[in-house]
Amino acid sequence: MVQSSVLGFPRIGGQRELKKVTEAYWSGKATVEELLETGKSLRAHNWKLQKEAGVDIIASNDFSFYDQVLDLSLLFNVVPDRYTKFDLAPIDVLFAMGRGLQRKATETTAAVDVTALEMVKWFDSNYHYVRPTFSHSTEFKLNSVAKPVVEFNEAKALGIHTRPVILGPVSYLYLGKADKDSLDLDPITLLEKILPVYKQLLSELKAAGANQVQIDEPILVLDLPESVKEKFQVAYDALVSESAPELTLTSYFGDVRPNLKAIESLPVAGFHFDFVRVPEQFNEVSSILKGEQTLSVGIVDGRNIWKTDFSKAAKFIKAAVEKVGAEKVIVATSSSLLHTPVDLENETKLEPIIKDWFSFATQKVSEVVVLAKEASGDDVATEFAANAASIKSRVESSITTNPKVQERLATINESLATRQSPFPERLAVQKEKYNLPLFPTTTIGSFPQTKDIRVNRNKFTKGTITAEEYETFINKEIETVIRFQEEIGLDVLVHGEPERNDMVQYFGEQLKGFAFTTNGWVQSYGSRYVRPPIIVGDVSRPKNMTVKESVYAQSLSKSPVKGMLTGPVTILRWSFPRDDVSGKVQALQLGLALRDEVTDLEAAGITVIQVDEPAIREGLPLRAGQERSDYLNWAAQSFRVATSGVDNSTQIHSHFCYSDLDPNHIKALDADVVSIEFSKKDDPKYIQEFSDYPNHIGLGLFDIHSPRIPSKEEFVARVEEILKVYPAANFWFNPDCGLKTRGWPEVRESLTNMVNAAKEFRAKY
Structure with missing residues (x-):
């Protein structure tokens, strides 16, 4: 059987429930209990949706009230001193780090005035993450009850066994920066200090019953210095142990081949790669598999809303099965579905012919399941026929083509893209x-x-x-x-x-x-x-x-x-x-x-x-x-x-x-x-x-x-x-x-x- 996997699901709710309760909490119109209960309800809905659709490997810890990287900073105590002196509740520390906090003193609370941490784009997506900020005095430890464990147990209580997702240590450090009082600090040098905390978290997840963890190392698609590449072996030699769940190393958004040597010998249980963005990397990345290591094939686009072309995707999956073996192949979304809308069925005003070309997160879940079934030999002829009709409709539609626009496009030259005079004359x-x-x-x-x-x-x-x-x-x-x-x-x-x-x-x-x-x-x-x-x-x-x-x-x-x-x-x-x-x-x-x-x-x-x-x-x-x-x-x-x-x-x-x-x-x-x-x-x-x-x-x-x-x-x-x-x-x-x-x-x-x-x-x- 070829398994199916979704790397993460949108956390916002089909009617923006998360936005509404979060902003109500910020304005004092909702209690912290109401905030937390809404989050719990959204998580349960997302897990059940995927379970009922037939997904084999469902992610947990893909939920956040603000940003998943910021969550990890709070969990690992990467909290600059300026946020710790106000005796705020953990959720308020999270929000203060994400958006700043300015509050006048009352009879029972001290005044608070603190700016937010830096926010930057998540690779080449339109999602923004809050950049981890380290200093020489950063003391890594697990702050209170570990969120990934809590949410794993929530799903388990619903009868759903999930695969927690965690940003890996090398990416977490590399994507961070030094605080203004420690500008001489290179965060990657903190790896040995942070690894024991990762090990503790993984140990607690295994004790809770997690047998797999999705550990994301997205920086593998970047141009990395050798000093960073060599840290992968150090990190995963330390993290893979009998006290930890099996680890699936996940990367997405690009080509990992230039960094392949850095991960080819890692003792992980499997790898995930993005074959929507870079299908041509398949032969090289699949060649690093050893023994029972699995290959998660990211073939359903986690970044765009077009239907997956089942015929093309099935051919790709078939090639993977032939090379790796069906028992080692997992059909997956290319990345988390965080970057797509929740459900196409919520759209009642789209022109039907155009709507038929689209697939939102809920529909992509079904696409992953159908493709895995096809690769396992199940009868999905009806689904494939409907998909082929949608793909054909878009290719042949006159909606996509405007000859006048194309004629004008051909007239573009450098003079059309040059101001009359250089800037000094304009000034x-x-x-x-x-x-x-x-x-x-x-x-x-x-x-x-x-x-x-x-x-x-x-x-x-x-x-x-x-x-x-x-x-x-x-x-x-x-x-x-x-x-x-x-x-x-x-x-x-x-x-x-x-x-x-x-x-x-x-x-x-x-x-x-x-x-x-x-x-x-x-x-x-x-x-x-x-x-x-x-x-x-x-x-x-x-x-x-x-x-x-x-x-x-x-x-x-x-x-x-x-x-x-x-x-x-x-x-x-x-x-x-x-x-x-x-x-x-x-x-x-x-x-x-x-x-x-x-x-x-x-x-x-x-x-x-x-x-x-x-x-x-x-x-x-x-x-x-x-x-x-x-x-x-x-x-x-x-x-x-x-x-x-x-x-x-x-x-x-x-x-x-x-x-x-x-x-x-x-x-x-x-x-x-x-x-x-x-x-x-x-x-x-x-x-x-x-x-x-x-x-x-x-x-x-x-x-x-x-x-x-x-x-x-x-x-x-x-x-x-x-x-x-x-x-x-x-x-x-x-x-x-x-x-x-x-x-x-x-x-x-x-x-x-x-x-x-x-x-x-x-x-x-």
Whole structure:
């Protein structure tokens, strides 16, 4: 029998139950008991769903109230001292590390004011993890009852035997960083200190009855130094023992072959590899199997929503069975299904022909089971016939092809992607036109999305208010934002984006070539969920998308008001992309559509235009080489196609966040002003990397994902450090990112403090 396996299931709930209870807990509207009970209920539902579908190997410990890496930090006592001095409950320590905490003193509790840990992208996905932060004083130990053991026992009580999943020690350390007081520390050198804690955890899992553990080492798809590669043998020689369950070493998102020697002799029970991303690695990676080691074949895509082509997948699995043996093959998702929506059956408004092409997490569970049954010789002819019809329907559909878009795509050349003049010439013209002060102040785009905004948008969507009534409401919100910005003295304004549901979905809904879901939510970080649009065909822009709101906002102020757009790579990366054409083709089609929008904005008098590309680093191929070079070329080209059709006097901005950015990637975009998430960066070397950035830059000065409010003095201290290495004449003041998730009181106070800090520096300089 060929077994089936799911590496992890979405934890958010089909109706976003986790988000609702978590945010209710943060606001004091739900108790900790209600929070924990909701988590328990969601876990039970997910395990039962997979059990009833027939999955053989079901993951546990794939649930988290915030982030699975952060969970491990809390469990292993990797908690910087600043979070331990307030006598917080463990769940509140978790949330403080993830999102910061600022709380006034009461009669019974002390005041708390602590910033969040750094948050960065999980490899090349749109999920964010909280980076472990180590210091010389870190003391590894198991904090209280081990969460993986608790959740294993929960499933066992339901009659479901699970395989706990844990991030492996080498990846956990490598993905971390040194705290600001220990910058000379290389976290990987802590391996020998952390291994006893892993061993203790594994021993407790075995004592609870776990016979297998999925231990993830995703860094195997990265370019690793030899000093890290050699740690795998050290780690797994120590972890594999009679007191531990069998370990299946799991990697995903890319090619492990360059690191194969590091794991070929490990004494683990089996390996899992991602054959959706890199099917060509099969022969080499399967050759390392020895004795009874199993091969988990990641063949159902854990990252996208297209149905698995059963005929192609079955051929691949058959080859694996022939080479390895049926008893050693496990059919699996390529990665955790965390990155996909929960259930396609929740979608009642999708066009049936398009809906038939999709497979969400619940459906992917069934796909894994069907493919394992087919490989075991069971009769699944009905399922295969239905799948073949769906695949054929998509291939032959006219929805996917637009000849006019393809003709225009062929006209792209370098001149189309080049501004009229180099930046120094543009800068001179822009200085004269805008006459901005030293240290200009601005925001990244969005302002708080209040309950009133969401209610009115929902009314308009349902048709209970007219378009005229909705426009009147939106214009009132825009005026409120403009007047506030003028009141506190911001220099370059934004309209606040009250009409926008999401920075990608909003544009996708107005472009041809997209489909949309009602409940296709995916976790991005913490309680932040998104509904990625789905690119189903060639992309074009039928009409302008943002001109009306931008023109109205500009009519209210003499200060420049930015036109706000999302860039082509970010729309691509934060949608579910097509898998039948290249990313380059899709990005350039989006670039052309956005070019039309940029030139329409300019023609309407909007001459400061921000085209955000926070996902440009996220899309970078994980390994150096030709694929990475090609990506950097077409990603930058698509941005320049979108932004190069304007006059020298039009100032192009862009924004980047939550990635380890390379200044060279940003230089290639040739934007006039860039803003970069920066508030949680501790290493001064990061500032130094941007010290010779030739255009203007704003390093984000406060964390918009945290409710805490920085003081003016905090802003001043931060900027003083930056200006030690970065020229004052080129520096802008701005937050880390958009403000849509924050409340008005904290936005008002934070931005006022930021503007007052800028005024202090103007006086000083």
